[in-house]
Amino acid sequence: MIEIRIHGRGGQGAVTTGQIMAIAAFHDGKESQTFPNFGVERAGAPVMAFARISDEVINLRSQVYKPQVVLVLDSSLVEAVNVTEGLKDNGTIIINTNKTAEELGIKGSFDIHTIDATSITVGVFGKPIVNTPMLGAFAKVTGLMSLESLKKAIDDKFVYAKGKKIADLNKVAIEKVYSETR
Amino acid sequence: MKKEMPTGGVIVDPGSTVRNKTGDWRTFKPVWDKEKCKQCMICWQFCPDDSIPLDENGKRVETDLDFCKGCGICAKECPFGAIKMVREEK
């Protein structure tokens, strides 16, 4: 079982990111679970969501304390919260930033992947909507889900609720982030 | 001994109040003066026991003493003094 923690800011869509992640993993034939860190959320405040992906039925219902992967939607969170908390040595951090891993100054031996999703998504949406596009980076780095399943999950989540146009733009953004993530 | 009860205490045989005559609770009874009565229907509206019956023309007739409890509201409300409460000896 892989445990994942998503860091974002209130209003940025960290919870939705977890939902699409769980749906995409499910489309790949895996069991999945996601839930927010239950707080009294305010726009802009640091928030978290958790996810679990497994080949077997997931029974565990406690919060995630020792994630293997941390997804950070906003690099300013690196200073606000300890994004590496509970993360094992060589654990994976995927972070939206225009800086390099060295410049971020995250202490510890982690597998850090950076991607400037803000710039990419401004190009796609005209504004920085990074939550779902960052799943492109997540899929590329972890290999936990296929790009196809991710796009299918976007359709599940957005076509009915927000319309086909928004869903398609999200898919374009995900593909761009996916291809530019190293 | 426990009794058989209808589910939820539902009363399936309604209208039991018709059988339960409350007229003998009375100490004073209303006496209606037909001559003074203007058929304004105020007594009929106020009667809490629906004891002022109407005829086929919608006019009030004699008080139904089977159910009138003698509360005196009709006498108090009558603007024409057409109802008087009278001690009732049984």
Place this chain on the structure above:
Amino acid sequence: MVRKVIEASEAVALGVKLSRPAVIPMYPITPQTHIVERLAEYINDGELDTKMLHVESEHSAMSAAVGAQATGVRSFTATASQGLALMNEILFIASGMRLPITMAVANRALAAPINIWNDHSDSFSVRDAGWIQYYVESAQEALDTAIQAFMVAEDHSVLLPAMVCLDGFTLTHVYEPVDIPSQEEVDKVLKPYKAVHAFLDPDNPITQGAIGFPNAFMDLKKDQHDALLNAKNVIKESNWIFAEKFGRGYGDGLVEPYMMEDAEYAVVALGSVCGTIRVVVDELRKKGKKVGMLKIRVFRPFPEEQIVEHTKGLKGLGIIDKEVSFGQEGTVYSEIRSALYDKDLTINGFIAGLGGRDITPDHIRKVFDSLDAEKRTEWLF
């Protein structure tokens, strides 16, 4: 049947939608709100032909549910915490009038201090309201139980309201894969509601909710008590029907044992924490320890027989309560001690997870580690 990743709140809403209630009086409260939001969407999208009433309080929501059900139609509502507390007096009226209303309770702590997170203090505070109380572990069980609750509540040997309790946030806000039965499939197991004693029919006028004089009241209460005991069989039956039709059963419907056959030590709990206990049981079993779990799925009616049966041969039993009867101990602990008073095993009580305090595998390991010595109650901080 389709399998999808959905939120547990949506699973409840789908179970309700598939059960097609005629009236849903609602008042929003965290963490229940997602349930009625989804139901409002189904109605708005024309998928559900139900009258939703936006009332001004939970007291009104339950009153409206009583009124609706008393006309002879199926009604549903949902609430949590302070909302359930505000409904209190009408809960007793619903059960006393034998109206099979169904309600989801997104378990949340009672204030003060104000707390929006999960524990069982709300539904346990209405333990004696005469409602059937289910506690579910997963989104799937939430959907299945929403439907089963109607099947049980409306059975002619029962005719009592039912509560489906699911842990607020800890379960209500979790997305996970759920098998969603089709309308045709559900129609086969849940028949349309046909009122037998409480209905509005001008050709057959009846009086409901009348006074019960001392010569009638006690007899009616005995009937109500017996009806709640009758629910045990119907709960088992509906669980069996689901197992048969959908391949999903939850123990015998009342309790769900996990690795109990040869267990020497076991933990009893209700609701979503049972999932975490399963994980720890698996882990300890791998180390050769004979441990198990007994999930209490239905707390009212109380499955005393099943508890006695499944705890035979145990050396130690731990009871996890997500609420406390102040000045005494955990309520589940009290009742299980009472059920097992003449049995030779140590029984320990643990208070855990109050007001959303996360219950981790470490907590559960600690419980299993301390089942030999008898303590009255330990708080797991």
